[in-house]
Amino acid sequence: MRTAREMGIKTVAVFSEADRNFPHVKYADEAVCIGPAPSKESYLLGDKIIAVAQRLGADAIHPGYGFLSENAEFSRKVQEAGLIFIGPSPESIEVMGDKLSSKHAVAKYNIPMVPGTPDAITDRVAAKQKSAEIGYPVLIKASAGGGGKGMRVVENEEEFDEQMDRAVGEAISSFGNGACFIEKYITKPKHIEIQVVGDKHGNVVHFFERECSIQRRHQKVVEEAPSSVLTPEIREAMGQCAVMVAKACNYYGAGTVEFIVDEDLNFYFLEMNTRLQVEHPVTEMITGIDLVKEMIWVAEGKPLSVKQEDLKINGHAIEVRVCAEDPMNNFLPDVGKLQTYVRPQGNGVRVDDGIEEGMEIPIYYDPMIAKLIAYGKDRNEAIEKMLRAIDEFKITGVATTLPFCTFALKHEAFVSGKFDTRFVGLYFTPEVIQKETDQTELEIAAVLASQLLKNRQAPQTIASVQPNSQWRKNRASLRG
Template sequence: MKKILIANRGEIAVRVMKTAQKMGIKTVAIYSTVDRNAPHVRFADEAVLIGEAPSSESYLLGDKIIEVAKELGADGIHPGYGFLSENADFAEAVENNGLIFIGPKSAAIRTMGSKLAAKEAVKQYKIPMVPGIDEAISDVKKAKAIAKEIGFPILIKASAGGGGKGMRIVEEEKNLESQMNRAISEATSAFGDGSVFIEKYVSSPRHIEIQIMADTHGNILYFFERECSIQRRHQKVVEEAPSVILTPQLRAKMGEAAVDVARACDYVGAGTVEFLMDASHNFYFLEMNTRLQVEHPVTELITGVDLVALQIKVARGEKLSITQEELKIMGHAVELRVYAEDPLNEFLPSVGMLETYKLPKGEGVRVDNGFEEGMDVPIYYDPMLSKLIAYGANREEAIQRMLKAIDDYKIEGVMTTLGFGKFVFDHEAFRSGNFDTHFIKNYYSPQALLKEAREEAKIAAIIALKQYNKDQNKVRIPTT
């Protein structure tokens, strides 16, 4: 593989290009009109305008992307995450055009892309499942009967869904019909598929996921877990590895279950198996993401493995050169997704120009970044600016390095999640490890964030005043 096209933008495009460059592989960037001056365009060896700003007219044009890859002599296509990364038709089209899709085979993407098909595929391995039904329904009367059987609260989920879309928690029977109709409507709008299913809602859940990698020679490894329970709108915003609540025995059990999930669909490449864990530390299969995850850097830091390099090697047909026994957890890593969002206004996107944009540096600090000072944050795409990652010999050191990095990250022109991140990493519930997916609901509010900011400003003013008085009281040698 001498040249690859990266079918993505922003920080993940740059991330993939950096590894390709180290491996001596040429890269091709694609960009929309609004991304003409973006860092990923300049970083690549070649760059091609793919279309207009809306993703439907640029980054989602699978046939055009394949055409460009062939014209420029690329051997493969790396989809990153989002956009076409979990589109089975695109993966199949790449394969049919004689190119290498740096990801799983289209059949595995199709199987795991449907939550119901995924559950069916992993049944034979006796992987724990949340109590519920294994078929899509739209009949409210039938839904009520099922809900009564498994007990409220229940969770209505879109079969084809992700990112919290088409998902509704129902506490009481009287709300079931309206919430089910909303879930079906939202799923239809978001995925073109309104099928939903019902399962027991796990109270006080934690979201634990396992990173796996599989080659074409039958080898499947798990690269331990990531804790992803700090979420807003069912989407992750803070992640860490490893989780503070897993014992070595439970870690191995979950890792082996994740390997079985991959085996169930003849998986190849990087993937993530997601589990819910209840208050008693029972875990249940949730879904499989058939791509590289946003939060993959924390796994890379605690294992010392470049997951993108492994993706490329596996796509070239190479055998995994490490064994499960050789993989060890070294230290601790935490990650904050730095979004151009307003945490004081329900995390709504905040667009504008990055008047100031200075990245933090320091020992154990990594920034996977896709922006620079003077750039506009476009309204057309996910508002993530970068991923801020901190690594330490232990969890406390990683958190302290993260807090300093947040302070050193200077952004003006848009609202961001930096202040929210500081709130999380400073909070006793997070520091103690005693938290779940309800962290924001239980502890966070705009008022709490403002109060913390005011207290910090007050402390800073007191320190500044003390220093001023100290300077004024210094003994001065009189001049004659």
């Protein structure tokens, strides 16, 4: 909405009853309530959203991050209604929205892929043979999956059937599609993604990479750009592969091509997210490009405003997701009232949020309440700025991921760049935060005790006046 306002475009916010008082509703030029809090009764009602757009004479719909953002049928209906979908074509979403079809689409481009089954598993005997061939451990993955749903690691053949049943059941429950396939499980994987944007004239450029390996439950918590481990040669190769993936499905709009990178820096195509990513601000910080503005221009039919040779990396940016989750309780969502909410400020600090102090955090949606981004001339400065910003970010009323983020950014594995997606499992326990909290409280107590002792001693120092001082003589004359 901020970008649209800069471009002279008016906006309409659609909101559920739970979000009635949220800042984005007030910021828009117009706002329309589309239903009760549950998303299936509001934000997932594509036909209702389209009807609101038509009634108000809107030109386009920006789908955001979640809900209908990667729904090919919604994209198609938006176009059929004579509106612009600010995102890719429904055909691109369909191809890349399914992990198996996306692999088929890019196979002819000689893009590295993790060894595994090319199609959904229909014969378990053959699947076990393939698993033995590529070597355990293997990963069973839901074809229509995401966010770690329908995903199971199989260590040996004896547990294959049990893990397969679990993966299929979860896939059906989460996506209505039980199709699963097998991949070789990379034991020390880094999750690195490439930002791409294409236009409707066949141009596609990449905006370099983002390192997204610090995750819990296969969902990202800390992201940075650029990666601290890629060489210029690997960066260029990954960027070119990402461009080819986009061209494989005639992609236009903003999208992200995700890769798994092993400990030897071999990279393999994982999937493509056919939308703008939550962590896109770090890319904007190091390139100086407003990705939302590019999306809008592309949707209007304009060519990209930049060419690949125009882009270069400037500095370093880190984003932490401020989620209403309790790191002390297995990162479970926390709800309540934001009693205190004070954003950090200063050079190189950016906060993208949608809440205000005094608001209730609803239970209905994703627990992320803000994105905190820090930018520096290099990685060390970005880390320093982020730690300062986290320290200044005052939130009470709900537990957040900020204490974990402080722990992560200070950890030797993160500082050295020698970390992967196992970071939480390898290094984090609630006790490490509690220990740091206890130490901080001890230090505060020591300072307070020292100050109290000084205050108690102060009167004695004042009273210690020489017997024949002028002060005593004056005091005596006053008594007289």
